[in-house]
Amino acid sequence: MGVLPVLSAILLASTTHAEFTFVRRTSLAPRSQDVALPAAEFTVPFTGKASVRKSKKGALAALRGGASNAVVVDGTDFDEEYITNVTVGGQHFALIVDTGSSDTWVPQIGFNCFDLDHNPVSPDTCAFGTPGFNIQASKTFKPFPNVSFNITYGDGEFLSGPVGFDTISVGGLSVTGQEFGVPTLAAWEGDTVNTGLIGLAFPELTSVYNTTDPTKASGANQLPYDPFFFTAVKEKKLKNSIFSVSLDRGTLEQQENDIFDANLGFLAFGGIVPVPVTDTSVTVPIEGYSATTGIPSSALGSTFFFYTVDVESFTFPGSNKLSTAQNNTILDTGTTLNFVPTDVAAAYNAAFKPPAVNDPDVGGFIVPCNATVPEFLVRIGGKEFSVDGRDQLLPIGTDANGVLTCITGTQDGGPAVADNIFILGDVFLHNVVATFNPIAEQVTLTQRQKY
Template identity: 70%
Template structure:
């Protein structure tokens, strides 16, 4: 692997999982062209997000803050998602080895993991602390109580997040069920050492990105995890496809925005959308859709690319233009579609120009490190042009409550924040602010994404 790729992946820590090193496997990526939207059938399994919870402090500090939910739906392959942590994390209910957990839904990472019963909790500096400091929603996964659990010996799960959160421990195989979709012998991390700033609801995470981003290593010593001993494996949905648990190789996510009041005050916000397997999520849409290839990452420059010599990690898509008011900006870097990041992170020039068009204008707060805006400001319409189609973002997603001042007044920030200069090897994100407005259907097998504009809600 090259240092260029390492540098890019280190920057991607904002999204979620970052390993000490990565093992590079070459793939033949698709040509960087869009096509007419794929015809998407109704989902086989539809799972409502169970709720939305406050995002982990680590991602809060990185300016990624709000997630989603799930609600029971008639179709067995569609799962409802909920929101927790003041609508900072989207959660869904899953069963592992017959035990029930609330797990974060994350398209910005690839591992499925759940804290093991009896785990040791640490703070970010690595000092041992009480278990309740990690704020998991349960006492953890009891491997002895699972009739289907099998240990995976002589390997370890080892993941470190950009803010210092880390998890490590054994690896196992077990049955993972989400909605009506059940995957046998799925490889999962069951960490026993956890530095986690939880929300009191989730006990782990389901990652839906690509296999090269998984975090299992051919060593039992976490300090020796490296590119040379990484063992990429099949993430949960990829396994479902291999086991023919779904007829179609794609999953679809519709994240509902929470109300302003819920974002400001509610530690848990149920029924905020769906994750659907094998078809499109069941929400009203309009006749605007496109299917585009996922961009891999160059082995030489570390930048997103549609070339044949690239690796897939995240759902990175080419944006043709950002439009707002009478401004149209063609970006250099390509953003990542990430359910695990609350905000949009765009280039400095785009963010500054957009912020200036609020009435009154949004202002960058040096102490807060964010663009702050009047909670009742008028929001300019924002469009994202992908594959020849412009997808619009509702004004309600562009003003987000982020705390209170000393007098108890709500402080608001813009939903689109500064992700750095517009350079090809920088990392930009279309997070929940964008994803609230589309149905995003991910095909990790063919490395494609279909975006469909949602009807107003």
């Protein structure tokens, strides 16, 4: 998901401006969806879920990840990372699809690999799926001189290096002159499947700086740019300025045993993904952030980073005993779990049978994988969306007695203070089709049929 604490990102963004700026519109009130979303113009399957990156898996264990041409999404690392096939300058890569960040990057062939303590290690340690992007082999690559791509993720992974422009294609949707990072320095605990990431959030969250020295990257020299989807809209490649995501869950057996799961959902551009849905649907405004307070705001001039929505309530056994509303919650395909306020997480996990235990060695709530899962509903825009109990159990291994143990899908995201970000990750997104319209600053959520 996002790479900076949001307050830092907001203060950083407040001093700079993107080259391509969409006009801020007044946020609309939540409303039931009464107009059918168009069929996708371009659709790719998630080629699967690859094994989650070692760092993200460790973070999971430690609790811190008409005619339609749709792309399939796959899954890697025990169904923790959704990836799809992306072509960059004629070269093919499996990239993580992330609505919680904005940059597209692929390491440059010959990159230097480091561990999370910044010690040089063998390139194999970074465990990318390919040797990287070969600048010399692309006839369309153009360098962006005197700038640098520089990003550090919350788990300590980092990438740094040159920036360039090239033709990037996803599921038949192709844009030219897309800015992206081609890092030569990488600390990445990969899965041997993905070779980078494609970010789909807002321009102000991008990570290019007007300096070649990564130690000097700051808000004062940030150079926001158009992420892939914004470029597609700018180049008029889409009739409808929306993209849509459906993420399929893997089975418990797949999550426990498989490094790579094929065909686990769709990423669609220009319309809704082709999966069965119900009549429960709502369109809500995306919340911006105040440049002065770092708190979500619908005021004119607010800055957009994430797909932040207003959660009216979480409903589960015992939820009537506490306030569960939360208006600083982001929809993030790049995070596996739901992260909710501390008291909400504690009350929900206590409702498992047997009750989930907050294990300090794991760093989160765990239960036997055969536990009875309590109902969990998320109310957004006046509509309730249900989360299947199968999404609330993620295997992490066996205990001393050989019992398969699971981490629960809804975990403690910290105190419910105004500037703390909470997350509806893949655990929630398995149950809905999320259709994003960053141009109109809206998200449509549609309940999927049971599968």
